[in-house]
């Protein structure tokens with residue numbers, strides 16, 4: 001079976017340093033907010049190119065905490081996309097705000113900046129661009145609109161560790177950046193984890209307090225209401241180790257993507273498009289096909305797993321029906337949801353496994369031509 005993503009392969013490839021990191025924490029006997037988390041926060045902030053990072057419980061929680069830090073609350077509106085992991089929209093709802101969903105750009109699957117200004121109202125508190133599949137949203141016009149209206153930009157970087165836009169990394173441009181360390185992510189833990197990054201010291205302080213009951217120090221004095229959303233020491237230690245080869249992993253993903261690009265060109269298939277002056281880290285390799293479901297079944301028959309990220313846009317999900325505005329229509333979002341398919345990609349995917357995927361996709365294209 002060829003998996004679409006494979007976090008177990010990452011462990012198998014780096015067993016010794018990961019085991020050593022885990023043993024170090026187990027033996028030290030401090031499991032929550034100790035030296036490993038502090039060191040990871042320093043190292044990760046540095047890696048992103050921001051001044052501060054705060055380790056938290058998950059990517060969803062990172063978004064929730066970031067919104068709380070800029071006082072997003074009941075009655076406020078946050079502009080984002082419907083074409084994203086549902087966690088993005090769930091986090092907005094968790095903060096009590098109303099998600100205002102706008103359409104995506106056809107080429108990059110990220111928020112269409114031209115749709116944002118028309119969605120802004122007096123209640124808009126933040127814009128939440130999602131850097132989907134490993135490619136950053138078009139942040140310059142987004143930052144310009146946010147500055148014009150005096151609102152925050154919260155980057156959803158869950159799928160874009162290390163992606164760059166005009167020389168800056170995901171998470172370093174917005175008011176705050178939010179990362180997930182879900183196991184399949186480019187930087188993945190062996191469970192849940194996340195981080196909020198920012199270069200605003202006051203906001204970093206606020207997130208640090210919110211993640212632990214409103215404490216500034218671990219002294220049981222709550223200065224403001226908070227809750228519990230901490231990155232644990234075991235995961236911080238594992239992530240420190242993994243940060244050491246994240247750059248090489250992203251390079252391996254790019255090499256795999258380049259081979260797919262070359263070998264799948266010319267088929268009746270839409271291939272990923274990369275924005276100029278940006279770098280894609282291929283968290284996912286997403287193609288488009290008018291016969292998507294048949295292609296997926298064809299691959300499944302050959303023991304190749306492919307996945308749809310994401311089959312039902314947020315505005316069409318029962319949980320959010322009627323609760324979200326959809327200014328300007330969602331044509332690109334709905335078209336993408338019907339056509340997209342994520343092919344296997346992860347740093348340890350072997351050449352011969354990728355050849356099998358390529359041959360299977362080509363064989364499907366030939367079948368389709370004959371019919």
Ligand SMILES: Cc1ncc(COP(=O)(O)O)c(C=O)c1O
Nearest residue numbers: 058059060085087088158180182
């Ligand atoms: C775009 C996006 N945003 C947010 C999240 C939420 O992250 P987590 O699963 O760590 O809560 C994810 C991951 O699932 C994601 O892909």
